[in-house]
Amino acid sequence: MAGEVAKVDTYLSSLSSKQNELAALKAGGFSTTVGDVPASLEPCSGKPGSSNFCDPGFRPAFAGFSYGAPHRKGMSQYGAYGRAKSGQSAEAILSAYYGGIQLKKDYPTNINISVSGYGTVDIETYVKRIYEMPSSWTANDSAALKAQAVAARSYALAYTNNGVKSICATESCQVYKAANKGGAWDAAVDATRGWVLVSDGAPFSAWYASTAGGYTFGYSSQDHTTPNLWDTPSGQGGWPNSAYEIAGGSPWFYKGWYKSRSGSSCGRDNPWLTSEEMADILNAWKVLYEGGGDVGRVSPVGSCWGGNPYSVSELASIGGFTSVSSVSPAIYGSDGSTVSVTFQTSNGTKTISGEQLKKAFNLRAPGYIGLKSSLFNIEKL
Incomplete structure (x- = not known):
């Protein structure tokens, strides 16, 4: 086993900077917070039977669907809204996501925060100018907005060490604007x-x-560790159908991603792959994890990414997969990740670990088609 692990490490260590950039872009590449205006359902990114599903017009068809997206740590904003709609208070929401941590309700409010490019304001004014959650989320006496206000205030004070250093105004820190947001958000900050x-x-x-x-x-910070949490009323048994993020209306809960953040799609108008394209990804996995080819040539075919990728036929001659006929539902672990996915292929039954499949998928899938999360499934039509 140690030898196999060393072999895999050797192969993956030879990934080029371009390949690492590609993998990072497909796994990320979008805003990680809700922002002031919630995102709408992206056309053709929905699962079969949903309002934003688009039939690709061929069979069989395969698509990778991600549950959520990075970084999946701390408070889920859509989950907080779903919890508020179910009747939970701000205190209960904060306790669910951050665990048994103290909520101090009389922290000094005269601390000044220096915001890069905007000057200095007191902490309460700073929080009123944070644009990270829609003001329309007023369910249960604005419980989600109140929880967000506490999270934003706590994050800013921790980041700046109580105002000693400055904080950026973008989503790399928290989205800050020059004017108070007003309305229900200001009321939640005051409350x-x-x-x-x-x-x-x-x-x-x-x-x-x-x-x-x-x-x-x-995650751990300042000698406190937040919980690993199945975000449903009944733990993993209630997932996915009873997830609070579904109640909150998240458009990213289970999504097939095929566009870049700027809207580029490399000519693809949906996330669906043909049998041969799915087999091509399995051949990429073969080269990445079992050898026999040049790892540096595992990247998408086409003009969007450049380089010298293997052609589909070249990769098939190495990996041995020419078609995929079916796929079994993914196996999920108790740790919130996909354990494995099993395919029926031209070369027999093949089971691949979730971690390895995600890497191969993001390095070889056409265009911007990608898996954003380690918790995912492969759908088949």
């Missing part, structure tokens, strides 16, 4: 004035993101 999550007496770095796909990963 939670001085509320800060603290660990060992210091503000806790309260991460949050749009959609975790029904499972949030724990």
Whole structure:
């Protein structure tokens, strides 16, 4: 086993900077928070039977569907909204995502925050100028907005060390604008004035993101670790159908991604792959993890990415897969990731680990078709 692991490490260490850039772009490449205006359903990115499903017009057809997207840590914003709609308070929402951490309700409010490019404001004014959640999310006395205000305030105080250093104004930190957002958001900030999550007496770095796909990963900061959480009323048994993010209306809960953040699609108008294209990805997996070819040539065919990728026929001559006829539902682990996916192919039954399939998929799938999350499924028509 040690030898096999070493062999895989050797192959993957030879990925070019261009390939690593490609893999990172397909796994990321979009806004990780909801922002001021929630995203709409992207045409043709929905699962079969959904309102935004588009039939590709061929059979069999395969598509990778991701549950949520990076970074899947901290508070899920759509999950918080779903919890608010189910009757949970801001305190309950914060406890669910950040665990048994102290919520201090009388933290000093006279701390000044320096925002890059905008000057200095006091912490409460700063939070009123954060544009990370729609003001329309007022369910249950604006519980989600209140939880977001506490998370934003805590994050800013932790990031700046109580105002000692500055903070950026983009989504790399938190989206900040020059004017107060107003309305229900300002009211939520006022209602939670001085509320800060603290660990060992210091503000806790309260991460949050749009959609975790029904499972949030724990993370550690300042001697506190947040929980690994199946974000449903009944744990993994309630996933995916009872996920709070579905109740919150997330358009990213289960999605087939095929466009870049700017809207480029390399000529693809949906995420569906032909039998031969799915087999091509399995051949890429073969080269990446079992050898027999040049790892540096595993990248998408076509003009969008350039380089010198294997042609479909060249890769098939190495990997041995020429078609895929069916795929079984993915096997999911208790840790919120896809364990394995099993395909019926021209070369027999093949089971591939989720981690390896995601890497091969993102390096070889055409255009911007990609898997954003380690929790995913391969659908078949």
